[in-house]
Amino acid sequence: MSYQIGGKSIEHDEEGYLVDIGQWDEDVAKMIAEAEKLPLSDEHWEVIHFLREYYTEYQIAPAIRVLTKALTKKMGEAKGNNKYLYELFPYGPAKQACKIAGLPKPTGCV
Amino acid sequence: MSAESDNSAEPKVKRFMYVNRKAPHGTVYALEVLEMVLISAMFEQDVHIAFLDDGVFQVKKGQNPAVLEMKDFSKTYRALEGYGIEKVFIEKESMEERGLSADDLIIPVEVIGREELGALMESMDVVLSA
Numbered sequence: 001m002s003y004q005i006g007g008k009s010i011e012h013d014e015e016g017y018l019v020d021i022g023q024w025d026e027d028v029a030k031m032i033a034e035a036e037k038l039p040l041s042d043e044h045w046e047v048i049h050f051l052r053e054y055y056t057e058y059q060i061a062p063a064i065r066v067l068t069k070a071l072t073k074k075m076g077e078a079k080g081n082n083k084y085l086y087e088l089f090p091y092g093p094a095k096q097a098c099k100i101a102g103l104p105k106p107t108g109c110v
Numbered sequence: 111m112s113a114e115s116d117n118s119a120e121p122k123v124k125r126f127m128y129v130n131r132k133a134p135h136g137t138v139y140a141l142e143v144l145e146m147v148l149i150s151a152m153f154e155q156d157v158h159i160a161f162l163d164d165g166v167f168q169v170k171k172g173q174n175p176a177v178l179e180m181k182d183f184s185k186t187y188r189a190l191e192g193y194g195i196e197k198v199f200i201e202k203e204s205m206e207e208r209g210l211s212a213d214d215l216i217i218p219v220e221v222i223g224r225e226e227l228g229a230l231m232e233s234m235d236v237v238l239s240a
Contacts, residue, residue, distance in 0.1 A: 058189035059181055063152060066192045 005031055017099050021055065024102030032100045036091070040100075043079075044088055050074070051101040061098045061106040126150060127158040127231060129239040130165035134184065135175050139240040140168045141183050146238075148186075151193040158234065159190075160227060161219070162201035166208060169200065171216045187217050201227050 003010045005027055011019040016032065018024060029048060033040050040048075050071060054062055062070065064082070072080025089096035094106045128147050134140045150157055161169055173184045190198065198219045205211065205221065212221055222230070231237055 057185065058192075059183055059185045060148070060189060062189070062192070063148070065152070066189070070192060 003028065003031055003035075015099075015105070017104055018102045021102050021104070024052075028102060029100050032102075036096060036100070038089070038096065038100075041088075044097075044100075046075070046079075047071070047085065047088060047093070047097050048101045051097060051103055055101075055103050061094070061103040063106050064093050067093055067106075123154065123156050124235040125156045125158070125233065127160055127234045127237045129231070129237060130159070130161045130168055131163040131239060133164040134168040134170075134173065135178055135180055140165070143238075143240050144183060144186055147190070147195065148193055151190075151195055156197075157195050158197040158199065158230070159195065160199045160201065160222075160231075162204045162227065164204075164208075166200055166204045166210060169215045169217055169219065170210065171214055184216050190217065199227060199230070 001012055001014065003012060008023075010023045010028060013019060016035070018028070030040065033044075038044075051061065051067075054067075054070065064085070068080050068082060068085065070080075071085075074080075078084065085093045085097070089100075098104070098106055128143050128150075130140060130143055132139045147157065147159060169184065169187055171184075173182055175182050175184075190196070198217065199222045200212075200215070200219045201224055202221050203224045212219070
């Protein structure tokens, strides 16, 4: 299974998560978001880039509790809570935000 | 339900220790234990991690497993704090036998002697070793 973008073929698993995180770029993100019928605002991009940075630093996708804690630390409580994240990503930060950011499914996510 | 109310209202928090004894790469044990630890962090238990024998290499700085086509999951140990796991121990003797000191490690850990670690293990409800 793969996404087709600009003549490139980008492999994904059966749930739509990228197989190779290195193949991600913003165009890939836009395409996954489109498939999820989710238009991306600046607020979405903020979370997506935060997840990319987290992954680069720790080599895992954070569990939601850890994500909200880390977001609070960096951007304040208004942006580091479940409600805010679910408003941006209705299917959940794990299922949608990580997928759009090209990350694997979060560790510790049942 | 009456059967449940017979138990104490608070679910008992158990003391868990994950014991790592193997080198980080070459087998899947280190990575699997690490994932188990991260998952267990979600269940609000009293989690401890210990590194001994060749397991001390798991938290050594400057690993480059890319040449083995492996992910550098040593970086993930630095995420433990964010997961609320702060009770991390390394056995002094194992570390010294391998020429390592606390400065060689990727995360701050508590250096603990063999006997003391044994006593700590004794105080756990569950010890998982790999």
